[in-house]
Amino acid sequence: MKYIAEITIMPLKEILDPQGKAVKSGLSNLGIKNISEVRIGKHISLEMEASSKEEAEKNAEMACKKLLANLIMENYSYVVKEA
């Protein structure tokens, strides 16, 4: 069966996000001035073949831990759904 894992990887709250700061001032220059914080991370969508939702979740977890996220600076979350 086909599953899609939607993975979001964000920099930890404690860590400075210079890209977010740049976007914040960019938005302010465009006239959107009521923004208090911007944080920028990655979104990854994995399409996979798996026999069950549990297996698909295991794959997504492993992909995050072993390759996609740097756990020292980032945290991850994911949602697995049927394609």
Next chain:
Amino acid sequence: MKYIAEITIMPLKEILDPQGKAVKSGLSNLGIKNISEVRIGKHISLEMEASSKEEAEKNAEMACKKLLANLIMENYSYVVKEA
């Protein structure tokens, strides 16, 4: 009132995603071989002060259109919720 807009920006389906291809082969090298497609985009969380959910959504929409997304190559979606 405080709102958070969670914005996801992904490359269009029709467009090649070389970063996704690289991650796919990386996952395969790690033993996760049942992945059929990987696409990589951005996730942006905007924290803002707004008088209503509608106003917050308008801000998120404007931020996507004017600064965050390149509409020729990417599409965007967002969810606004109370902080």
